Amino acid sequence: MTLEELAKKTKEELLSLARELKIRNRSKMTKKQLIESLNTVQQQTEAKANADNEAFLKAEAKAGAATKQPPQPIYSTGLSAPETHGAERLEEIRFPLPSSYNETKITLLIRAPYWLYAYWDMSRETKEQMKKDYGDWEKAPLHLRVWEEQESGDVEPVFFDVSVHISTNNWYLNVHPNRRYTAELGYFSPSGEFIRLARSNTVITPRATVSEVIDEEWMIIEEDFRRLYRLAGDPQAGSAELAESLLKRLEQEMGSGAVSSISSPFGQPPGERHFWLVLNTELIVYGATEPNASLTLDGQPVALRPDGSFTVRLALPDGIRRLPVTARSQDGKDEITITPVVTKETY
DSSP, rough: HHHHHHSSSSSSHHHHHHHHHOOOGGGOOOHHHHHHHHHHHHHHHHHHHHHHHHHHHHHHHHOOOOOOOOOOOOOOOOOOOOOOOOOOOOOOOOOOOOOOSSSSEEEEEOOOOOOOOEEEEEHHHHHHHHHHHHHHHHHHEEEEEEEEEEEESSSSEEEEEEEOTTOOEEEEOOOOOEEEEEEEEEOOTTOEEEEEEEEEEEEEESSSSSSSSSGGGOOOHHHHHHHHHHHHHTOOOOHHHHHHHHHHHHHHHHTOSSOOOOOOOOOOOOOOSSSOOOOEEEEEEEEOOOOOOOOETTOOOOOOOOSSSEEEEEEEOOOEOOOOOEETTTTOOOEEOOOOOEEEEOO
């Protein structure tokens, strides 16, 4: 941008450019001083860009490459970029990921309560070790040995073996919820001995039952319930109105987008299928009662929030499921049971 072009701008526009270029004491400058400062910064920027281009061209010429200029800098302030004199831009160079990192390692990831995902890599030294036993490492019977133990650790761990194809480097594992798992990558020697090549990290699968943790995502703002409790003290507002207000507020939260969509798993599961689909469903049970009451769902105790509301998320398998919800008053004299019946059919 020339001096004439800068002179045509208003002082506010010049101040905006000076702010983007982080020129100090700009607010105290006159319009003439702003023009001079902006022109100086522009000349310094162009000189630096030309010096960088010249250094790059010298390096290219020294290496015997074609004379290409690097991509020109982008000026968000509206100042003109240095002249390129028709030079071409460098094309973006992409580096593909290697198929192997030459490291014998296996990693376990949790996919769902019933599924784990394992992926691994093998070094050249490991393949040479397998080659000694079978003449060709691709003929070795590769296996995953999956160790399973209860989360409490009271029961001795057990294991099961999964045969995997030598050409793959990942596998899905069908497991149980609320268990601790560790996988070993290995193969069986000609004598039948399992030779471990690598041991994975340890993971704990999530539970597939009612959670004991109340998800704070469903909590209602405390100030809203103070207003609702004040309704309970009003002679004109009874407990029925309070309960209706609580449930209405809960319904608004459930429909506000707080519940994210449940996506189906992705990636190829065990076996040789190339097209597949897995679908999971969840059920959300929510409501409210007296804050000092006790509540059970299908015989299991449910913790109440200080306002008496509650939210429970459950896995929903196929079939008919009865979910009796019982609220009992603190003195035990009153009890109410509501039993929703939920049916799920998958075709």
